[in-house]
Amino acid sequence: MEDQINSTLADDELIEIFRHLDSIYSRDACSLVCKRWLYLEGLSRNTVQFGRSGKTDTTIRLFADRFVNIQSVYINETSSSSSTKLGKRRRGIGSSTTTRFGRGSNKNACDSKTGTSCLSDSGLETVGGRFAKLEKLSLIWCSDVTDLGLRSFAEKCKTLKSLDLQGCYIGDEGLAAVGACCSGLNDLNLRFCEGLTDKGLVVLALGSGRTLKSLGVAACANITDVSLEVVGSHCKSLETLSLDSETIHDKGLLAVAKGCPMLKVLKLQCINLTDEALQAVGSFCLSLELLALYSFHKFTDRSLYAIGKGCSRLKNLTLSDCYFLSNEGMHFVAIGCQKLVHVEVNGCHNIGTSGLKSIGKFCSGLSELSLLYCQRIDNDALSEIGNGCKFLQALHLVDCSNIGDFAICCIARGCSNLRKLHIRRCYEVGNKGITAIGQNCKFLSDLSIRFCDSIGNEALISIGEGCPSLQHLNVSGCNQIGDAGIMAISRGCPQLSYLDISVLQKVSDRALIDLGDGCPFLKDIVISHCREITNIGLSYLARSCMLLESCQLVYCPGITETGIATLITSCTRMKKVLVEKWKVSERTKRHAGSIINYLCVDL
Known part of the structure; x- marks a missing residue:
């Protein structure tokens, strides 16, 4: 038989085809076709893990x-x-191809x-x-x-642009060698590098500071303000700074703020920083686009006032466990940073409804909002978000006890472009709110309503009827949901690829059979703690959903080793199964032991 592919396609054309294959297994298979394909497929890879x-x-x-x-x-x-987990990679045109x-x-x-x-x-x-x-x-x-290896590497690889040394036991000598040899270094991440001191980072900044654009320092106890002062003096192109440290004080961050005017991303978890440091950021870092503040007990609204006054380009704001920030500070930010597209408030107990209402009033371009453990934020806040933020695409709510159906209805009516809705342990949210989502948010692709006891079949029926693009669904712990709700999803959401129905005592084999018929693209399913599901439903699902890659099914008394064996043999793409050890036969272990994970119950 004539080889028409090799005689027609040039080397560069074949290489481009290999680069666009979306599976590492497909690429490996292509490399076995012939010696030419083996060679060209090797040329097409640019990443190895x-x-x-x-x-x-x-x-x-x-x-x-x-x-x-x-x-x-x-x-x-x-x-x-x-x-070493292989997993799938989602790639676009021009993205890297990986060998693991x-x-x-x-x-x-x-x-x-x-x-x-x-x-x-x-x-x-x-x-x-x-x-x-x-x-x-x-x-x-x-x-x-060790330092010896890093120095030898640096001497041979002078084209290095990015270096991550997380948890490596290297010291100042090795880092200094990188600074001396790798003059084009752009990105440096130092996390849990306990052997480093100011000396190593100072020498690197002196050597590679001109090109350095991103620096991360975390849990390096011997790196202090001395290093940051040198960074501020020599790293004029720095755009991203991430600090997690107990040894950094205002002096170091002040130096960076004054010396690095191009700073765009700033992430801080430094317990010794005060308002003085953030006021300097607001005064000097006028290009700042992302600010994340974690676990600060010394910042007050003075800091947010400075950010709002000076950082008009800010797009992304995260405030986590900042106890002394209040509604007034959020108001300052909302007025001054009207380009905000992402806001996350996590455990900031003095930020309440009026602060979020300011965001809704002034930040019309908001696309993602996360409210976690916010007990002082109520329905009126999300009502304002629904009225003012028409482009909202993602909403995350966790343990917000004062937010209920009225708020979700306001979001549904005002934010019809919503793609992602995640709600966890918000007990006032029920069928009415989620039904409104199904009726108004036709582009919803990701819904998670975990442990929301008031949500039942009525809500999922609305989602199934109104959200045909749904791909991810998590209803774990929603005890009112049964077969009718899951069957509505299977009939109305054919693109579903991820489903978590764990701890649903009213879901039976009927639901799994419908899923097998209606959701051929299902890849990941969690059915743990489902007492009404048996081998019958699991076997039907396994034979119908040929793309299944992972399945978690612990504490399902109706599923035995026969069901597990059927699942393994039917789903050739399966990569992970979580199950009790006693439900796996010796034959199944021999056949697919590498993909089986066992629930640890032994003491």
Whole structure:
């Protein structure tokens, strides 16, 4: 049979096709077609990720030989669950393509006695020397890497633009080498780097400060205001600063605010900062677009007054556990920062209804609002949001006891473009509010109403009839919902890909059978603690929803090892099943042991 593809398509055309494949498995399969495809598919990849595999250094050398265009390397040695899970990637045109390696170990540290080998200094040197086009390196909890390895890497990889050293035991000498050799460094993340002091960061700022645009420092006890003063003096292009520290005071942030006029993103969790520092930000950082303040007990409304007065370009504001900020401060921000598109208020107990009403009145472009643990915010606040913020697309409510159906109805009528609604433990929200969402928000794609006891089938019937674009649904703990509600979703929402119906005692096999018929694109389902679901419903769902990738079904007494076996054999794309160990037969373990996760109940 004539090979029409190889004789027709040029190398660059095949490479472009490989780059647009949305599955790592599809790309691997293509590389097995012939030697030409193996070679070209290797050229198409620009990102590689490693977990702890036992042979990290050796694997790096093998990958360097095949994937010669790699620009980004990620090495995560925390655990197998976080570093090696394959998972799916959503990519657009021009986005990177990733190779992942390693099944990993469940241990939290490397163990030479059992033969487990983490990334060494030699392996890191290989990364710098063999990946000639490398621009981005992320080392997460790579405990065997030392200053010697980082220095050798920096000397060989002078094109580096981004470096993440989270949890690595490197010191000042290694960081100083990066500053001396990598003059084009743009992005630096230092988190849990306990060996670093001001000396290392100062030398890096002196060497790479001209190009540095993003800096993150967290839990580095020996990095103080001294470092930030040098950053303020030499990093004039800095745009993003993230600080989580108990050793940073006003002096350091003042230096950055005065010396880095291009600052756009500022995230702070520093218990020793006061109003003086934030007032400087408001005075000097006129380009600021994102401000996030976490756990401040020394900031008052004076800070928000300064932000509102000077930062008219602010688009994103997060206030978390800032106990001395009040409605007055929110009013200042709303008047001065009318370009706000994202606002999150989390546990700020002195911010109430009038503060949020100001946001609704002056920030007409608001697209996302999150209110978490806000006991002083009531229906009138969301009524104003519904009236003034017609472009709102996402609303998150958690433990807001004074918000009920009236507020949700106002949002539904005023914000018809709403795409995402997440509500958790808001017990005053019931059928009336969610029914209004179904009647008015036709573009809703993500609905989560967890542990809202007053919501029942009536609400889901409205969603099923009015929201055909729904893809994600979480109704965990809504005890009034039964088969009728889930069946309405299955018949009206054919695009559904994620469903959580855990702890619903009124849902039975009838609902799963309808889901199998109506939701062919379902990929993830959680049915734990559902006592009325049996092998019959699960088997029908497994045979009908061929795209299923994950399933959690613990504490379902009607599901036995027969149902689990059917699920595993029917769903060839399955990547994760969470179940009790005693429900998995030895044959199923042999067939698919790598994707089965067990509920830990042993003491």
